[in-house]
Amino acid sequence: MHWPIDLIVLTFVIFCAIAAISVKDLLGTAILFGAYSFMMCLLWAVMGAVDVAFTEASVGAGVSTVFFVAAVFRTSRRTKD
Amino acid sequence: MTDLLPLIVAKYNYWLYVILMMIGLYAMIAKNNLIKKLVGMNIFQTAIILFYVSIGYKTDATIPIIQNAHGGQGAHSAVIHAADYINPLPHVLMLTAIVVSVATFGVAMALAVRIYQRYQTLEEDELRMRLADIGLEE
Amino acid sequence: MRFLGFIIVCLTGALLLYGTGEFPDWGDPDSPASTHLSNHYIEKAIEETQVPNLVTAVLADYRGFDTMFETAVVFCAGLACFLLLRDFSQKKERFYRHTPTGVILHVKDSKKTLKVGKEFEHMDKDWVPSDLIIKTVCRILIPFIQIYALYVVAHGDFSPGGGFQGGVIFGSSLILLAISYDLKTLVRRVNEKVIGIFAALGVLIYVGIGVICMSMGGNFLDYSKLAPLVPGDPHHIRALGMLGVEIGVGIAVTAAMAIIYINIVSEGRHDEGL
Numbered sequence: 001m002h003w004p005i006d007l008i009v010l011t012f013v014i015f016c017a018i019a020a021i022s023v024k025d026l027l028g029t030a031i032l033f034g035a036y037s038f039m040m041c042l043l044w045a046v047m048g049a050v051d052v053a054f055t056e057a058s059v060g061a062g063v064s065t066v067f068f069v070a071a072v073f074r075t076s077r078r079t080k081d
Numbered sequence: 082m083t084d085l086l087p088l089i090v091a092k093y094n095y096w097l098y099v100i101l102m103m104i105g106l107y108a109m110i111a112k113n114n115l116i117k118k119l120v121g122m123n124i125f126q127t128a129i130i131l132f133y134v135s136i137g138y139k140t141d142a143t144i145p146i147i148q149n150a151h152g153g154q155g156a157h158s159a160v161i162h163a164a165d166y167i168n169p170l171p172h173v174l175m176l177t178a179i180v181v182s183v184a185t186f187g188v189a190m191a192l193a194v195r196i197y198q199r200y201q202t203l204e205e206d207e208l209r210m211r212l213a214d215i216g217l218e219e
Numbered sequence: 220m221r222f223l224g225f226i227i228v229c230l231t232g233a234l235l236l237y238g239t240g241e242f243p244d245w246g247d248p249d250s251p252a253s254t255h256l257s258n259h260y261i262e263k264a265i266e267e268t269q270v271p272n273l274v275t276a277v278l279a280d281y282r283g284f285d286t287m288f289e290t291a292v293v294f295c296a297g298l299a300c301f302l303l304l305r306d307f308s309q310k311k312e313r314f315y316r317h318t319p320t321g322v323i324l325h326v327k328d329s330k331k332t333l334k335v336g337k338e339f340e341h342m343d344k345d346w347v348p349s350d351l352i353i354k355t356v357c358r359i360l361i362p363f364i365q366i367y368a369l370y371v372v373a374h375g376d377f378s379p380g381g382g383f384q385g386g387v388i389f390g391s392s393l394i395l396l397a398i399s400y401d402l403k404t405l406v407r408r409v410n411e412k413v414i415g416i417f418a419a420l421g422v423l424i425y426v427g428i429g430v431i432c433m434s435m436g437g438n439f440l441d442y443s444k445l446a447p448l449v450p451g452d453p454h455h456i457r458a459l460g461m462l463g464v465e466i467g468v469g470i471a472v473t474a475a476m477a478i479i480y481i482n483i484v485s486e487g488r489h490d491e492g493l
Contacts, residue, residue: 006094007093007094007097010094010097011097013097013101014097014100014101014104017101017104017105017124018104020120020124021104021107021108021112021117021120021121021124026114026116026117029116029117029120033120033123036124036127037127040127040131043131044131044134047134047135047138047167048138048142048143048144048145048167049134049137049144049167049171049172049175050144050146050379051172051176051272051274051275051379051380051381051384052130052134052172052175052176052179053379054379054380054384055176055179055180055383055384055387056179058384058387058388058391059179059180059182059183059383059384059387060127060179060183062387062388062391063183063387063390063391063394063476063480064123064183064186066391066394066398066480067183067186067187067190067479067480067483068116068190069493070190070480070483070484070492070493071116071190071193071194071483072116073484073492073493074194074197074483074484074486075116075193075194075197075203076197076202076203079113079114079116079117079203079204080113080114080204081112081113081114081117092239092240092242092244092245093245094245095239095242095245096236096239099232099235099236099239100232102231102232102235103228103229103231103232106227106228106231107224107225107228110220110224110227110228111220111221111224111225135245136250136252137252137253137257138245138246139246139247139248139253140246140247140248141248142248144379145261145272145273145274146271146272146273146377146378146379147264147265147271147272147273161261161262161265162262163253163257163258163261163262164248166261166273168252168253168257168261169257169260169261169273169274169277170252170256170257170260170277171252172274173274173277173278173282176274176278176383177278177285177286177289177383180289180293180383180387180472181289181292181293183387184292184293184295184296184475185296187296187297187300187479187483188296188299188300188303188479190479190483191299191300191303191304191479191482191483192303194304194483194486195303195304198486
Protein backbone atom coordinates (compact mmCIF):
# COMPACT_ATOMS: atom_id res chain seq x y z
CA MET A 1 0.00 0.00 0.00
CA HIS A 2 2.40 2.66 -1.10
CA TRP A 3 0.23 4.83 -3.29
CA PRO A 4 -0.15 7.68 -0.74
CA ILE A 5 3.64 8.31 -0.94
CA ASP A 6 3.29 8.37 -4.66
CA LEU A 7 0.49 10.91 -4.59
CA ILE A 8 2.21 13.13 -2.02
CA VAL A 9 5.37 13.26 -4.12
CA LEU A 10 3.30 13.96 -7.24
CA THR A 11 1.68 16.92 -5.50
CA PHE A 12 5.13 18.24 -4.55
CA VAL A 13 6.22 17.82 -8.15
CA ILE A 14 3.35 19.97 -9.35
CA PHE A 15 4.08 22.66 -6.76
CA CYS A 16 7.73 22.71 -7.83
CA ALA A 17 6.77 22.95 -11.50
CA ILE A 18 4.41 25.89 -10.90
CA ALA A 19 6.98 27.63 -8.73
CA ALA A 20 9.76 27.08 -11.28
CA ILE A 21 7.89 28.77 -14.08
CA SER A 22 6.49 31.63 -12.00
CA VAL A 23 9.58 32.83 -10.10
CA LYS A 24 11.00 36.10 -11.40
CA ASP A 25 14.61 35.18 -10.65
CA LEU A 26 16.24 32.79 -13.09
CA LEU A 27 18.69 31.45 -10.51
CA GLY A 28 15.68 30.56 -8.37
CA THR A 29 14.19 28.85 -11.40
CA ALA A 30 17.37 26.81 -11.75
CA ILE A 31 17.26 25.61 -8.15
CA LEU A 32 13.53 24.91 -8.21
CA PHE A 33 13.98 23.00 -11.43
CA GLY A 34 16.65 20.90 -9.73
CA ALA A 35 14.23 20.21 -6.90
CA TYR A 36 11.56 19.31 -9.44
CA SER A 37 13.92 16.83 -11.12
CA PHE A 38 14.84 15.27 -7.81
CA MET A 39 11.19 14.86 -6.79
CA MET A 40 10.59 13.24 -10.15
CA CYS A 41 13.50 10.89 -9.48
CA LEU A 42 11.93 9.90 -6.13
CA LEU A 43 8.67 9.24 -7.89
CA TRP A 44 10.31 6.91 -10.40
CA ALA A 45 12.13 5.10 -7.63
CA VAL A 46 8.76 4.53 -5.94
CA MET A 47 7.37 3.20 -9.21
CA GLY A 48 10.20 0.67 -9.46
CA ALA A 49 12.00 2.24 -12.40
CA VAL A 50 15.39 2.23 -10.69
CA ASP A 51 17.47 2.79 -13.81
CA VAL A 52 15.37 5.74 -14.89
CA ALA A 53 15.49 7.19 -11.37
CA PHE A 54 19.27 6.85 -11.26
CA THR A 55 19.61 8.53 -14.63
CA GLU A 56 17.33 11.37 -13.61
CA ALA A 57 19.19 11.85 -10.31
CA SER A 58 22.53 12.20 -12.06
CA VAL A 59 21.38 13.91 -15.25
CA GLY A 60 18.31 15.95 -14.38
CA ALA A 61 19.09 16.98 -10.83
CA GLY A 62 22.85 17.14 -11.28
CA VAL A 63 24.24 18.12 -14.64
CA SER A 64 21.17 19.95 -16.02
CA THR A 65 21.13 22.24 -13.00
CA VAL A 66 24.81 22.97 -13.44
CA PHE A 67 24.30 23.82 -17.13
CA PHE A 68 21.39 26.00 -16.11
CA VAL A 69 23.42 27.90 -13.51
CA ALA A 70 26.26 28.28 -16.00
CA ALA A 71 23.92 29.73 -18.61
CA VAL A 72 22.36 32.12 -16.06
CA PHE A 73 25.88 33.18 -15.04
CA ARG A 74 26.63 34.12 -18.66
CA THR A 75 23.25 35.74 -19.40
CA SER A 76 20.94 37.81 -17.23
CA ARG A 77 19.39 36.76 -13.98
CA ARG A 78 16.37 39.02 -14.08
CA THR A 79 13.25 38.34 -16.06
CA LYS A 80 9.92 40.06 -16.38
CA ASP A 81 7.71 37.04 -15.97
CA MET B 82 -19.91 8.10 -4.36
CA THR B 83 -18.64 4.67 -3.41
CA ASP B 84 -18.04 3.90 -7.07
CA LEU B 85 -16.16 7.12 -7.60
CA LEU B 86 -13.36 6.56 -5.09
CA PRO B 87 -11.70 3.55 -6.78
CA LEU B 88 -11.98 5.36 -10.07
CA ILE B 89 -10.13 8.35 -8.63
CA VAL B 90 -7.41 6.13 -7.15
CA ALA B 91 -6.98 4.26 -10.42
CA LYS B 92 -6.82 7.35 -12.59
CA TYR B 93 -5.46 10.06 -10.24
CA ASN B 94 -1.91 9.57 -11.48
CA TYR B 95 -2.88 10.05 -15.10
CA TRP B 96 -4.75 13.25 -14.26
CA LEU B 97 -1.72 14.68 -12.50
CA TYR B 98 0.44 13.91 -15.55
CA VAL B 99 -2.00 15.79 -17.70
CA ILE B 100 -1.79 18.75 -15.30
CA LEU B 101 2.02 18.67 -15.46
CA MET B 102 1.86 18.57 -19.24
CA MET B 103 -0.50 21.55 -19.23
CA ILE B 104 1.90 23.51 -17.01
CA GLY B 105 4.75 22.81 -19.41
CA LEU B 106 2.71 23.69 -22.48
CA TYR B 107 1.51 26.92 -20.88
CA ALA B 108 5.08 27.92 -20.05
CA MET B 109 6.17 27.22 -23.62
CA ILE B 110 3.36 29.29 -25.11
CA ALA B 111 2.86 32.18 -22.73
CA LYS B 112 6.18 32.89 -21.03
CA ASN B 113 8.24 35.68 -22.47
CA ASN B 114 11.70 34.61 -21.40
CA LEU B 115 13.51 32.06 -23.54
CA ILE B 116 14.96 30.19 -20.57
CA LYS B 117 11.51 29.96 -19.00
CA LYS B 118 10.31 28.42 -22.26
CA LEU B 119 13.10 25.86 -22.00
CA VAL B 120 12.02 24.98 -18.47
CA GLY B 121 8.50 24.52 -19.79
CA MET B 122 9.83 22.22 -22.50
CA ASN B 123 11.64 20.12 -19.92
CA ILE B 124 8.58 19.90 -17.70
CA PHE B 125 6.57 18.72 -20.70
CA GLN B 126 9.24 16.14 -21.46
CA THR B 127 9.35 14.77 -17.92
CA ALA B 128 5.56 14.56 -17.83
CA ILE B 129 5.64 12.32 -20.88
CA ILE B 130 8.45 10.23 -19.40
CA LEU B 131 6.44 9.87 -16.20
CA PHE B 132 3.47 8.70 -18.21
CA TYR B 133 5.53 6.05 -19.96
CA VAL B 134 7.11 4.82 -16.73
CA SER B 135 3.72 4.52 -15.06
CA ILE B 136 2.43 2.44 -17.98
CA GLY B 137 5.03 -0.18 -17.16
CA TYR B 138 4.12 -0.36 -13.47
CA LYS B 139 2.52 -3.55 -12.12
CA THR B 140 1.17 -3.94 -8.63
CA ASP B 141 2.88 -6.61 -6.51
CA ALA B 142 5.87 -6.75 -8.83
CA THR B 143 9.51 -5.98 -8.13
CA ILE B 144 12.15 -3.99 -9.99
CA PRO B 145 13.30 -5.42 -13.33
CA ILE B 146 16.46 -7.13 -12.09
CA ILE B 147 16.27 -10.91 -12.01
CA GLN B 148 16.66 -12.24 -8.48
CA ASN B 149 19.25 -14.88 -7.52
CA ALA B 150 20.95 -14.63 -10.90
CA HIS B 151 24.24 -13.05 -9.88
CA GLY B 152 26.13 -16.32 -9.75
CA GLY B 153 24.81 -17.29 -13.15
CA GLN B 154 23.71 -20.67 -11.75
CA GLY B 155 20.31 -20.02 -10.21
CA ALA B 156 18.98 -18.41 -13.32
CA HIS B 157 18.63 -21.58 -15.28
CA SER B 158 16.93 -23.60 -12.59
CA ALA B 159 14.35 -21.06 -11.44
CA VAL B 160 11.34 -20.35 -13.61
CA ILE B 161 10.76 -16.67 -14.15
CA HIS B 162 7.22 -15.36 -14.10
CA ALA B 163 6.62 -12.19 -16.07
CA ALA B 164 4.05 -10.99 -13.52
CA ASP B 165 6.73 -10.76 -10.82
CA TYR B 166 8.79 -8.13 -12.60
CA ILE B 167 7.90 -4.63 -13.69
CA ASN B 168 7.82 -4.15 -17.45
CA PRO B 169 11.35 -3.01 -18.47
CA LEU B 170 10.60 -1.80 -21.98
CA PRO B 171 9.24 1.68 -21.10
CA HIS B 172 12.21 2.16 -18.77
CA VAL B 173 14.67 1.52 -21.57
CA LEU B 174 12.95 3.91 -23.94
CA MET B 175 12.76 6.64 -21.32
CA LEU B 176 16.33 6.18 -20.11
CA THR B 177 17.66 7.14 -23.48
CA ALA B 178 15.06 9.92 -23.71
CA ILE B 179 16.44 11.50 -20.52
CA VAL B 180 20.00 11.42 -21.82
CA VAL B 181 18.95 12.94 -25.13
CA SER B 182 16.98 15.57 -23.21
CA VAL B 183 20.09 16.70 -21.34
CA ALA B 184 21.97 16.87 -24.65
CA THR B 185 19.28 19.05 -26.21
CA PHE B 186 19.14 21.13 -23.03
CA GLY B 187 22.86 21.80 -23.28
CA VAL B 188 22.59 22.85 -26.91
CA ALA B 189 19.60 25.06 -26.09
CA MET B 190 21.56 26.75 -23.30
CA ALA B 191 24.46 27.32 -25.71
CA LEU B 192 22.02 28.94 -28.15
CA ALA B 193 20.62 31.12 -25.35
CA VAL B 194 24.12 32.29 -24.41
CA ARG B 195 24.82 33.05 -28.07
CA ILE B 196 21.58 35.03 -28.44
CA TYR B 197 22.41 37.00 -25.30
CA GLN B 198 25.87 37.78 -26.64
CA ARG B 199 24.40 39.31 -29.78
CA TYR B 200 21.22 41.01 -28.55
CA GLN B 201 21.85 41.50 -24.80
CA THR B 202 18.39 40.18 -23.96
CA LEU B 203 16.50 36.94 -23.62
CA GLU B 204 13.00 38.43 -23.54
CA GLU B 205 11.03 37.52 -26.63
CA ASP B 206 9.33 40.91 -27.17
CA GLU B 207 12.63 42.80 -26.83
CA LEU B 208 14.23 40.36 -29.26
CA ARG B 209 11.48 41.09 -31.76
CA MET B 210 12.11 44.81 -31.35
CA ARG B 211 15.84 44.41 -31.91
CA LEU B 212 15.20 42.29 -34.99
CA ALA B 213 12.74 44.89 -36.32
CA ASP B 214 15.35 47.59 -35.78
CA ILE B 215 17.82 45.87 -38.02
CA GLY B 216 15.10 45.12 -40.58
CA LEU B 217 14.85 41.39 -40.36
CA GLU B 218 11.19 41.52 -39.45
CA GLU B 219 8.34 43.89 -40.34
CA MET C 220 -1.25 36.00 -26.12
CA ARG C 221 -1.30 34.87 -22.53
CA PHE C 222 -5.08 34.43 -22.54
CA LEU C 223 -5.04 32.65 -25.90
CA GLY C 224 -2.32 30.34 -24.64
CA PHE C 225 -4.36 29.56 -21.55
CA ILE C 226 -7.37 28.62 -23.67
CA ILE C 227 -5.28 26.38 -25.94
CA VAL C 228 -3.73 24.68 -22.92
CA CYS C 229 -7.13 24.13 -21.30
CA LEU C 230 -8.51 22.63 -24.51
CA THR C 231 -5.55 20.28 -24.86
CA GLY C 232 -5.80 19.30 -21.21
CA ALA C 233 -9.51 18.62 -21.49
CA LEU C 234 -8.92 16.39 -24.51
CA LEU C 235 -6.22 14.46 -22.69
CA LEU C 236 -8.32 14.12 -19.54
CA TYR C 237 -11.14 12.78 -21.68
CA GLY C 238 -8.66 10.30 -23.16
CA THR C 239 -7.56 9.00 -19.75
CA GLY C 240 -10.98 7.40 -19.33
CA GLU C 241 -9.93 4.72 -21.80
CA PHE C 242 -6.68 3.87 -20.02
CA PRO C 243 -6.19 0.68 -18.03
CA ASP C 244 -6.06 1.17 -14.27
CA TRP C 245 -2.77 2.22 -12.78
CA GLY C 246 -0.63 -0.82 -11.93
CA ASP C 247 -2.88 -3.29 -13.69
CA PRO C 248 -0.79 -6.40 -14.53
CA ASP C 249 -3.12 -7.21 -17.46
CA SER C 250 -2.72 -3.88 -19.21
CA PRO C 251 -1.89 -4.13 -22.92
CA ALA C 252 1.63 -2.82 -22.39
CA SER C 253 2.46 -5.70 -20.06
CA THR C 254 0.88 -8.61 -21.85
CA HIS C 255 2.26 -8.98 -25.36
CA LEU C 256 5.90 -8.24 -26.02
CA SER C 257 7.49 -7.52 -22.67
CA ASN C 258 6.89 -10.99 -21.25
CA HIS C 259 9.36 -12.46 -23.71
CA TYR C 260 12.09 -10.08 -22.57
CA ILE C 261 11.42 -10.69 -18.88
CA GLU C 262 11.37 -14.46 -19.16
CA LYS C 263 14.05 -15.09 -21.77
CA ALA C 264 16.57 -12.27 -21.29
CA ILE C 265 18.61 -14.02 -18.60
CA GLU C 266 18.75 -17.16 -20.69
CA GLU C 267 19.76 -15.38 -23.87
CA THR C 268 22.11 -12.74 -22.53
CA GLN C 269 23.22 -13.80 -19.01
CA VAL C 270 22.55 -10.29 -17.73
CA PRO C 271 20.27 -9.99 -14.67
CA ASN C 272 19.48 -6.32 -15.14
CA LEU C 273 16.77 -6.43 -17.78
CA VAL C 274 17.03 -2.74 -18.60
CA THR C 275 20.70 -3.07 -19.52
CA ALA C 276 20.01 -6.27 -21.43
CA VAL C 277 17.39 -4.59 -23.59
CA LEU C 278 19.33 -1.32 -23.85
CA ALA C 279 22.70 -2.68 -24.91
CA ASP C 280 21.79 -5.92 -26.63
CA TYR C 281 18.28 -6.13 -28.03
CA ARG C 282 18.23 -2.52 -29.14
CA GLY C 283 21.95 -1.84 -29.19
CA PHE C 284 21.73 -0.30 -32.65
CA ASP C 285 19.39 2.37 -31.30
CA THR C 286 21.61 3.08 -28.30
CA MET C 287 24.53 3.59 -30.65
CA PHE C 288 22.73 6.50 -32.22
CA GLU C 289 21.74 7.85 -28.80
CA THR C 290 25.46 8.02 -28.07
CA ALA C 291 25.95 9.74 -31.39
CA VAL C 292 23.29 12.30 -30.38
CA VAL C 293 25.19 13.13 -27.19
CA PHE C 294 28.41 13.42 -29.19
CA CYS C 295 26.68 15.74 -31.67
CA ALA C 296 25.40 17.89 -28.78
CA GLY C 297 28.97 18.38 -27.59
CA LEU C 298 30.06 19.17 -31.12
CA ALA C 299 27.19 21.66 -31.57
CA CYS C 300 28.11 23.49 -28.35
CA PHE C 301 31.72 23.69 -29.49
CA LEU C 302 30.77 25.03 -32.92
CA LEU C 303 28.23 27.51 -31.55
CA LEU C 304 30.30 29.05 -28.81
CA ARG C 305 34.02 28.43 -29.27
CA ASP C 306 35.87 31.71 -29.60
CA PHE C 307 39.58 31.55 -30.36
CA SER C 308 40.22 35.28 -30.13
CA GLN C 309 42.43 36.27 -27.24
CA LYS C 310 40.98 38.58 -24.66
CA LYS C 311 42.41 42.06 -24.72
CA GLU C 312 42.88 42.63 -21.01
CA ARG C 313 44.31 40.38 -18.40
CA PHE C 314 44.53 40.44 -14.65
CA TYR C 315 47.50 39.24 -12.66
CA ARG C 316 48.04 39.03 -8.96
CA HIS C 317 51.41 39.51 -7.35
CA THR C 318 51.37 36.66 -4.86
CA PRO C 319 53.68 38.00 -2.10
CA THR C 320 52.07 41.41 -1.85
CA GLY C 321 48.57 40.77 -3.20
CA VAL C 322 48.80 43.69 -5.63
CA ILE C 323 46.57 43.23 -8.67
CA LEU C 324 47.91 44.23 -12.08
CA HIS C 325 45.56 45.08 -14.94
CA VAL C 326 47.30 44.58 -18.30
CA LYS C 327 45.42 46.25 -21.13
CA ASP C 328 47.88 45.56 -23.94
CA SER C 329 47.06 42.17 -25.42
CA LYS C 330 50.65 41.61 -26.54
CA LYS C 331 52.18 42.00 -23.11
CA THR C 332 52.15 38.92 -20.97
CA LEU C 333 53.65 38.26 -17.60
CA LYS C 334 55.25 34.99 -16.73
CA VAL C 335 52.97 33.03 -14.45
CA GLY C 336 54.80 31.19 -11.75
CA LYS C 337 55.83 31.71 -8.18
CA GLU C 338 55.58 35.47 -8.37
CA PHE C 339 52.45 36.15 -10.43
CA GLU C 340 49.23 34.25 -10.91
CA HIS C 341 46.33 34.61 -13.31
CA MET C 342 43.14 36.12 -12.04
CA ASP C 343 39.58 36.09 -13.34
CA LYS C 344 37.76 39.34 -13.84
CA ASP C 345 35.02 38.37 -11.40
CA TRP C 346 37.43 37.07 -8.86
CA VAL C 347 36.48 35.60 -5.54
CA PRO C 348 39.09 34.67 -2.95
CA SER C 349 39.76 30.95 -2.95
CA ASP C 350 38.15 29.13 -0.06
CA LEU C 351 40.48 26.64 1.59
CA ILE C 352 37.72 24.43 3.01
CA ILE C 353 35.87 24.04 -0.28
CA LYS C 354 39.07 23.37 -2.19
CA THR C 355 40.28 20.75 0.24
CA VAL C 356 36.95 18.97 0.54
CA CYS C 357 36.51 18.84 -3.22
CA ARG C 358 40.05 17.63 -3.72
CA ILE C 359 39.36 14.74 -1.37
CA LEU C 360 35.92 14.07 -2.83
CA ILE C 361 36.72 14.04 -6.55
CA PRO C 362 38.64 10.72 -6.65
CA PHE C 363 35.83 8.98 -4.79
CA ILE C 364 33.26 10.32 -7.22
CA GLN C 365 35.37 9.06 -10.10
CA ILE C 366 35.78 5.61 -8.55
CA TYR C 367 32.03 5.50 -8.02
CA ALA C 368 31.48 6.43 -11.65
CA LEU C 369 33.73 3.58 -12.77
CA TYR C 370 31.83 1.22 -10.46
CA VAL C 371 28.53 2.33 -11.97
CA VAL C 372 29.82 1.67 -15.49
CA ALA C 373 31.29 -1.71 -14.58
CA HIS C 374 28.24 -2.92 -12.66
CA GLY C 375 25.69 -1.84 -15.22
CA ASP C 376 24.95 -5.49 -15.94
CA PHE C 377 24.03 -6.42 -12.39
CA SER C 378 22.65 -3.33 -10.72
CA PRO C 379 21.02 -0.06 -11.78
CA GLY C 380 23.49 1.97 -13.73
CA GLY C 381 25.40 1.77 -16.95
CA GLY C 382 27.34 3.85 -19.39
CA PHE C 383 25.10 6.89 -19.45
CA GLN C 384 24.87 7.30 -15.69
CA GLY C 385 28.52 6.52 -15.05
CA GLY C 386 29.60 8.92 -17.79
CA VAL C 387 27.47 11.70 -16.38
CA ILE C 388 28.84 11.14 -12.86
CA PHE C 389 32.42 11.17 -14.16
CA GLY C 390 31.69 14.35 -16.11
CA SER C 391 30.21 15.96 -13.03
CA SER C 392 33.41 15.20 -11.11
CA LEU C 393 35.31 17.18 -13.75
CA ILE C 394 32.75 19.99 -13.42
CA LEU C 395 33.23 19.93 -9.64
CA LEU C 396 36.95 20.48 -10.19
CA ALA C 397 36.17 23.50 -12.34
CA ILE C 398 33.74 24.92 -9.78
CA SER C 399 35.86 24.41 -6.68
CA TYR C 400 39.14 25.62 -8.19
CA ASP C 401 38.71 27.62 -11.36
CA LEU C 402 38.11 26.84 -14.99
CA LYS C 403 41.79 27.23 -15.90
CA THR C 404 42.71 24.35 -13.61
CA LEU C 405 40.29 22.04 -15.39
CA VAL C 406 41.39 23.16 -18.85
CA ARG C 407 45.03 22.69 -17.87
CA ARG C 408 44.41 19.20 -16.50
CA VAL C 409 42.21 17.95 -19.34
CA ASN C 410 43.25 19.47 -22.60
CA GLU C 411 40.56 20.55 -25.01
CA LYS C 412 41.93 18.36 -27.79
CA VAL C 413 42.05 15.36 -25.49
CA ILE C 414 38.39 15.81 -24.53
CA GLY C 415 37.38 16.11 -28.17
CA ILE C 416 39.30 12.97 -29.08
CA PHE C 417 37.72 11.09 -26.17
CA ALA C 418 34.22 12.11 -27.25
CA ALA C 419 34.84 10.68 -30.70
CA LEU C 420 36.65 7.65 -29.25
CA GLY C 421 33.63 6.63 -27.21
CA VAL C 422 31.38 6.46 -30.24
CA LEU C 423 34.17 4.73 -32.14
CA ILE C 424 34.50 2.00 -29.47
CA TYR C 425 30.79 1.32 -29.76
CA VAL C 426 30.85 1.15 -33.54
CA GLY C 427 34.12 -0.78 -33.46
CA ILE C 428 32.66 -3.55 -31.33
CA GLY C 429 29.78 -3.82 -33.79
CA VAL C 430 32.14 -3.95 -36.75
CA ILE C 431 34.31 -6.61 -35.07
CA CYS C 432 31.16 -8.71 -34.60
CA MET C 433 30.45 -8.31 -38.28
CA SER C 434 33.98 -9.27 -39.29
CA MET C 435 33.69 -12.42 -37.16
CA GLY C 436 30.74 -13.48 -39.27
CA GLY C 437 27.79 -12.31 -37.23
CA ASN C 438 25.34 -9.47 -37.45
CA PHE C 439 26.17 -5.94 -36.37
CA LEU C 440 26.49 -5.94 -32.55
CA ASP C 441 25.93 -9.69 -32.25
CA TYR C 442 28.21 -10.14 -29.24
CA SER C 443 28.14 -13.95 -29.24
CA LYS C 444 30.54 -13.92 -32.19
CA LEU C 445 33.22 -12.32 -30.02
CA ALA C 446 33.73 -15.55 -28.07
CA PRO C 447 36.95 -16.71 -29.83
CA LEU C 448 38.60 -13.34 -29.15
CA VAL C 449 37.97 -13.18 -25.41
CA PRO C 450 39.35 -15.72 -22.95
CA GLY C 451 37.00 -17.01 -20.32
CA ASP C 452 33.57 -18.55 -20.06
CA PRO C 453 31.85 -18.29 -23.46
CA HIS C 454 28.46 -18.15 -21.73
CA HIS C 455 29.21 -14.67 -20.44
CA ILE C 456 30.36 -13.27 -23.76
CA ARG C 457 27.23 -11.21 -24.28
CA ALA C 458 27.65 -9.60 -20.85
CA LEU C 459 31.27 -8.78 -21.71
CA GLY C 460 30.27 -7.32 -25.05
CA MET C 461 27.73 -5.14 -23.28
CA LEU C 462 30.40 -4.02 -20.83
CA GLY C 463 32.61 -2.93 -23.72
CA VAL C 464 29.77 -1.01 -25.27
CA GLU C 465 28.94 0.65 -21.94
CA ILE C 466 32.56 1.75 -21.56
CA GLY C 467 32.34 3.42 -24.96
CA VAL C 468 29.11 5.15 -23.99
CA GLY C 469 30.64 6.29 -20.70
CA ILE C 470 33.69 7.84 -22.37
CA ALA C 471 31.57 9.67 -24.95
CA VAL C 472 29.12 11.02 -22.37
CA THR C 473 31.89 12.15 -19.99
CA ALA C 474 33.64 14.08 -22.72
CA ALA C 475 30.42 15.58 -24.08
CA MET C 476 29.35 16.84 -20.64
CA ALA C 477 32.75 18.43 -20.05
CA ILE C 478 32.71 20.11 -23.49
CA ILE C 479 29.20 21.49 -22.99
CA TYR C 480 29.98 22.84 -19.52
CA ILE C 481 33.30 24.46 -20.42
CA ASN C 482 31.90 26.12 -23.51
CA ILE C 483 28.77 27.48 -21.84
CA VAL C 484 30.42 28.79 -18.71
CA SER C 485 33.30 30.57 -20.43
CA GLU C 486 31.36 31.65 -23.53
CA GLY C 487 33.75 29.55 -25.57
CA ARG C 488 36.95 31.30 -24.52
CA HIS C 489 38.07 28.65 -22.02
CA ASP C 490 39.71 31.22 -19.80
CA GLU C 491 37.47 32.17 -16.95
CA GLY C 492 34.16 31.05 -15.59
CA LEU C 493 32.45 29.68 -12.57
